Amino acid sequence: MSARVTGLGVVSALGPDAAALLAGLRQGANACAVHEFKYLDGHTVRAPAYMAATPEAKGLIDPKKLRRMDRFCRMCAVAARQALATAGIDVARLDPARTGVVFGTAFGAMTTTQAFVDSWLKQGERHGSPLNFMNSVHGIVASQIALDLGVTGVNLTLSQRDLSFEAALVSALHALENGEADLLLVGGGDELTPLMHEFGARMRQVNLNPVTPGLDPFLPTHPTMPGDGAAVFVLEPDRGQRKAMARLEAAAIGRTAASAKTLARVAARANSGDLLVTTNRGGGRTAARLRDNADKTVDVVLGRARPKLTHRGAFGDFASAGALQFAANVLMLSGREVFAPMSRGRLRNELVAGLGPPQTILHDAAGISGSHACYLLTSEP
């Protein structure tokens, strides 16, 4: 059984909604900018990053509920509301018990978690901030979205490092196939905070050169350029009447050791041999090595070498950027167009030369620590 993607909402460095993402991907807008990150020892680092735009929440979310959401939660909750709006769904008419939320995030609400720790470091362990603690819980986004919409069905949060969104997608598809829900909001998101940037810098994973024009996902010698954002999708069972933007035919998550088998199983669901391959290629030497090996597996499974696109050069490379790639893939299928990848702030049109509008997209994601995920999206007939 497949599922239908009937709506999407996106908050990214390219702008506060899906229209901005679409325009940015088409035109090759460079969302990379130099930002300041204050590290724990007090010194400030200026480095390039893809920080998501601030979305307009007014009119979408009850101001009382909004006050209890931090920046990360707002991004995700606004994306959820956008997704429902693009699908033309009246929230008041949803069946609460048959509507759910499945969300993937590697790190959760980091700013609020840090604020909570700061509260008791500064004021003593008896005086932690209760509001910050309750908003630091890893599953807070799924809970806040459910609370905002009043939906009481499936509510899951998954975390699998850089494949957190893909893990959520697999669970959401299973939940629909099991008949657990009639409509799911499935999404992914992560936020870039100074602390996260410092983590990345200490691990020598992020680019600290402020004059770099933008992420080059195709050059493994360059450290990655982080970003943040969120994307949420309306996923409905195959039987629905609403117009679909794309169909999710299959999705799976496993380990690298079994990736060929997993990929073959998912790719077998493709009706046409003429499929477009997208991947999670981002930046950094280690990730590039993982990706190179994964690309070879993709070619072996598909029987020949194929071009592989990634759009992280447009919105940055972060743990749940897979959600934004999924958005790009849905937009390519629904718009019958192919977006050229970006690298170093410019469109690489030569990488899509000869590629027609895709009808089927196979996405392959190789995660750090031996994880692997893939999914197959097709255009609505």
Added chain:
Amino acid sequence: MPTRAVAITGLGLVGAVGSSVAAWRAAAAGEKSGLKRLTLFESELAAEIPVGQYDGDLPADFAAARRPLTRREFKRMSRGDLLALVAAAQATGEAGLSQTALSQGGVYLGQSVCGTFSSERYYVESWRNAQNGVAQPRAGVNALYVHEPAQSVDVLAREFGLGGPCTSFMTACSSGANAIGRAALLIARGEAEVMLAGGADSLSRITLNGFHSLQLVSPDGPRPFDAQRTGMTVGEGAGMLVLESLEHAKARGAKIPALLSGYGHSCDAHHLTAPHPQGAGAFAAMKDALRSAELEPGDIGYINAHGTSTLDNDRTEALAIARLFGDAAVPVSSTMRFFGHTLAASGAMKAVLCVEALRQRKLWPNLGLRTALAEAQLDLVREIRQAPGLKHVLSNSFGFGGNNAALVFTRVDP
């Protein structure tokens, strides 16, 4: 459950009362709580509130259950990873699965703060060093690497050579139960033959100070369902189950103490921390679990309740139980005073206790109970009770965000 039956063939447990299912049986028989004074880290709260701390040697436990860890491996693991590993080693050891079977299996692990004990130390040291003008924290990047919840999943996948679906579920205190329920669904629908499933969480400053900030922690320890209860106790631990399709387990001649026969799940959509005042979400999750097990309320012989001993949880859970099952119609107990509230591990540890209840045909005591709460009539189990006809048991797990999960287990007669 849809289509295929799901067998439980291995159990692993580590927590404040010890590191084995046998340690649990001894604690239950002696009605001995594992709660104690916090020594794992320095805390202003240590003298005031007890915790459910595991005092054993986790690397030694793992060595006894499976193999010794190298120094390098140990350095790269969080306390949460070790708790998960020990419980998983016990469970896989009991199940006696071949490496071939494991290589086709996966792991679903429930967590809430698993690596935080390591990463918060890095953060706190960095913060204090910054106050004192010292730049570098002592903790290295390993502390950061292990922060991610998926670290424990990756550790388990590598250790047991798992090739199937591996991921972590983060639904606060219902994480472990949801991980088990989702893993069972995966087997039931034929996506996997074997899954390791459970939950693990270690004590950390964040959880201790967090629950204290919410004024939910009791200086006297938990007294679940007691009229005079004053709150919960934070604990740590892990529970792991080996789940298999019944066909797979039978084909290899495995001992099958129980089936995971039902899973229900709901969201309150009411408040970030407080449960629905009438326990609507708890009721829905239990009802959903019974429906998926194709059972009626009267079929359930014992409920291992969430029973955290907070004012709100116990009242609303009692109301939901009474509404679904009737007044005092089914024996109920909470085992929180043995382990403390082990957060994401809690649902998984209770799952282990439920299977053990079916295996031993015993109902576990609700330690700490003096006078039962008045809001609902429950048949609370005050001391170990023999239950010769015990066939189906239900376990509840509820988390922040109103995230509710219920599991049903069914005894398989040898």
